[in-house]
Amino acid sequence: MDYNILQQKIVKIKESISPFIHETPLDYSYTFSQMIGSNIYLKMENLQKTGSFKVRGAFSKLMSLSSSEKEKGVIAVSAGNHAQGVAYASSVLGIKSIVVMPETAPISKYLATKGYGANVILYGKYLHESMQKAQEIIRDTGSILIHPYDDINVILGQGTLGVELYNQSPDYVVVPIGGGGLISGISIALKTKYKNTKIIGVQSYASSSLKISKDLGRLTEVEPSFSIADGILVKSPSKTTFEIINDLVDDIVLVDDDEISNAIVLLLERNKTLVEGAGAASLAALISGKIKIPYGKKVIPILSGGNIDLSLMTQIVDKMLYKTKRIVKIRVIVPDKPGYLNKVLTYITQIRGNIIDVIHDRISSDVPPGYTKIYVMFEISNIEMLSSFLYGLSKEGIEAKIID
Template structure:
């Protein structure tokens, strides 16, 4: 009997989810899982030359699409399984999704998070009622601990992406897109482990195989991109990136098998493109979206690949560390040519700095920050170093200000 049960679970694990599984997940989502809006963006349509629609999954409960998979997976557990609770490994969004879904079912929940996980995400996960254990320095080490706890306690392991029920529930996003925009031409989906992309692909390709689905990864973690190129699972990545939500070194076996068969293309973006997209979303649309959630839009802005077409990009999450957000604003302004940081060496005499300020004022630039330095070893006696952060209206005004400073023979160096 035990052998039959074991074989059943093995067969279930090996089976890929179907379109009917996605419809079932949709029917069971209840009031807790939101149908997120699909927002047309005139701004990004103008920038890209496409008709851009933003699927606002960052407005989902817990701030991410991850709640969909966690909720459905936990709903399907038997009464006996629920007695032993669940365990999961995650540094952020999946952790919060599993914790919240467990609280709805009133079952024990243990989340293993890396020791370097964001304190705000640890706090949010605890706030949903989960027991949080900090273990290891990365996802792999946290996952090993979660598996150990699952084996010892009988708690069900809730995988972040390589699970049929989780994939099926993420695929509901595809159904929602087709319901509102049946004539969509292309859909851009972030890829980390591949659960979101796999689910959306099954939903979309079942209804209309002509709709292109493009996966987007960080250049620092191109694991799905390399796996598809090589025809087998490939471990790669590890360079530092702000897109930690899709920093996965090796995709799931199940997600890879689905994506390699159905995906039209996988493309890559770098951090500078991600920062620009985040900044523009905040400034133009008033949307705060995390780095991993904007990669599709970042690719569209930087390459403009679909002129004249109806395009949906999934903004998959909005859990941004507040300390990072401040840096994104500054770096975004710099990337757009609207923040100029310069270092000037001045004679240490009355009025010397006023002459600089007068030139800046005449150029209609705004002084954001001033740092005055007389003591550093590279500053000669009788001189003063001044670092200025200046806000301008754009690259044209920035270039004009630089030319003015050069003509006045002011010694300065560019820091941005």
């Protein structure tokens, strides 16, 4: 590939799609800079129209179609961000769109895609089944398939994000990877101008196809398992994205769901920013130390999307608060008489704990007759106060166990 020619095309595409997309902010984070030991600038693509970078590639591809192709309409297969990007771009450009989503797609993403004007068809449990349905529709209608990453026009459209970093001279750019369209486009845009800039990709352990492909030097399929980073769970990259990544990307690292969850919660709490699992993978790799960066370098993690299901967000927040002992659950077995629960709650109050839930269990096999097992869940602002809490209960003859 002639990457210089492709870079020039990206610049032209940026000009043509600019009226329809946001140039998303680049936000310096003091918190994450101190935490990581580098100058961290968050590229806030979660604030893009439709909530992710996908709309860039959608506009790029749709605007490249001929009049006759536009007349036939377009079709996409996606459970999330690509669906919304194609639906929105098609609506803006006046092109009829069909989006086939698996029946298991989150209702929030189904409603958003429908709200952007697409004819949404729910079919199959998995994306490959949805794709089979799309192929039937293509045979019947002649609709043009808009692939999420195996299309050079889509890749170049995603690369417009890299153009927005041209005045930054970054030392490192960290990019989440699913099928590889985003990192391929960004790499073309940046490596042709800043040859010393390191481009680092991040995948989930649940879907490491590009990491393994790059390490082996050949395209390799890996069946994804479950991850909260559903936006980057891809069985195999395309030949096109693999070639670009093999040429231009410096390294690919893997993160797990706990590391991603930690990044999501820290972004929400410290940066007041809502980011989905796939979008937080880049920062997760930095916080967890998976990417070793010399002190003081300028680093830009791409927060690629913010379309997280709110019920999942609630679970993630609760889990991380529990894991970091900001929410604590204790178990005591005490005589089933008045006053014992009050003693436990009094000591929680003394350490300024905020009680969330209380559960009694009198029938389990480990509870002696005349006793009750009590579970108490409460918030605590200072984990160091737990020791004085446990000591106070022990003086009352009550043994409390913290439930991990």
